[in-house]
Amino acid sequence: MTKLVALDIGGTHARFAHAEIGADGAITLDEPVTLKTSDYVSLNTAWEDFARKSQSPVPDNAAIAIAGPVNGETVRMTNNSWVLHTGRLDDQLGLDKVTLINDFGAVAHAAARADDSEFVYLAGPDKPLPDTGTISVIGPGTGLGVAHFHRYPGGYHVQATEGGHIDFAPVDRIDDLILERLRKQHRRVSVERVAAGPGIIEIYTTLAALEGRPAPDGDDKAIWQAGLERSDPIASAAIDRFCMTLGSVAGDYALAHGASAVVIAGGLGYRIRETLVHSAFAERFRFKGRYEEMMAGLPVKLITHPQPGLFGAAAAFAREHCT
Structure with missing residues (x-):
């Protein structure tokens, strides 16, 4: 079992949750703590506040989903002023292992892993998502998130986009x-x-x-x-x-x-x-x-998963560090 903190950082809110990845790959999430990004000058200060509010010791692993393109050494948030220096996150936050992923890349991970019961019908044929092929993931919020994932026998691949x-x-x-x-x-x-x-x-x-x-x-x-x-x-x-x-x-x-x-x-x-x-x-x-x-x-x-960004961030961490 691997313990970590899952983070979903959007333009308006940053959500933190303790998470566990079981030996079988199953993911469980505690109730999230939601902070307003405008109340904090950086991820570091928000992390410190979460640690103070946490009811249990904070793990030294983190999966961070962030609203912005994840490439290069610096990630600038699309809809708030935070800047993340990706190469130094482990030192800045005192972590052992870190996964950093675009927020809608994380949601795509959640959609790829979610059970059929966690979806409701909107349009088209009322049938489960296909086992193979590409599935688009779109989400209106403070901004408009877009990603897609490709299912193939035995797995899937996520592609985040802007x-x-x-x-x-x-x-x-x-x-x-x-x-x-x-x-x-x-x-x-x-x-x-x-x-x-x-x-x-x-x-x-x-x-x-x-x-x-x-x-x-x-x-x-x-x-x-x-x-x-x-x-x-x-x-x-x-x-x-x-x-x-x-x-x-x-x-x-x-x-x-x-x-x-x-x-x-x-x-x-x-x-x-x-x-x-x-x-x-x-x-x-x-x-x-x-x-x-x-x-x-x-x-x-x-x-309908209540926290797809957090769940998907943990899923991305599992694929990177637990396989």
Whole structure:
């Protein structure tokens, strides 16, 4: 048995959990401790706070999933100010073994290992994920996470990406208006400007302008809450439009990856799962011209594991250090 700390560091929160990897490869996680990244100047200070709050001794192994590209000696967070110096993490944190992985690479590890019971149906054929082939993993949150994994007999391989930063591709007039609005603010408009949590503000503002109403007075969380509660008709329409956009981009990634299936992940995806099923998500996912029939044959699932980033980080550590 190997003990470690699993970390999932996003743009807004850093989650820490004690984990164990059994001799049979089974992974167990303790209840996570969630810290706001904005409350800490670096991973080091957040780690020290976690250690103080921990109910048991902190292991000298760690699996760290981080929202940003993991290459080179320095990792700069995409949506917060932390900088990790990868070659010195073991010394900085007093660790023996460390695995560092992109956060959605970790989620892909979780999707690859999760049981069929940990997925719910969203679109396409209602059948389990295939045993072979490529599966796209997409998750809207503070940003838009994208990865994929390829299953083959006896194993799988994960490929992390920065796919959330591809260009936003409008499909209809309202999409055109959203893009026009965003181009006034940004030199280049990436897809996560629309298909991640904060993008709901841009969608709402565009729809409100069409109705001759003012821009929203509040942050994206207020819009999400009002839309899901159906207490604000424009917020509700914005969420429906968000689901359509997510369907479009999920279909684009499936085409680009040559995917046999798609997994939607992340807390926001889980929160809007029922809305996704009843929205135009599936229609937009299929809306790929001559490939519409092929797209209709791809199962689209949502992973329900409560902490896929932590579980997947531990799985990546197991593959690197326990095999």
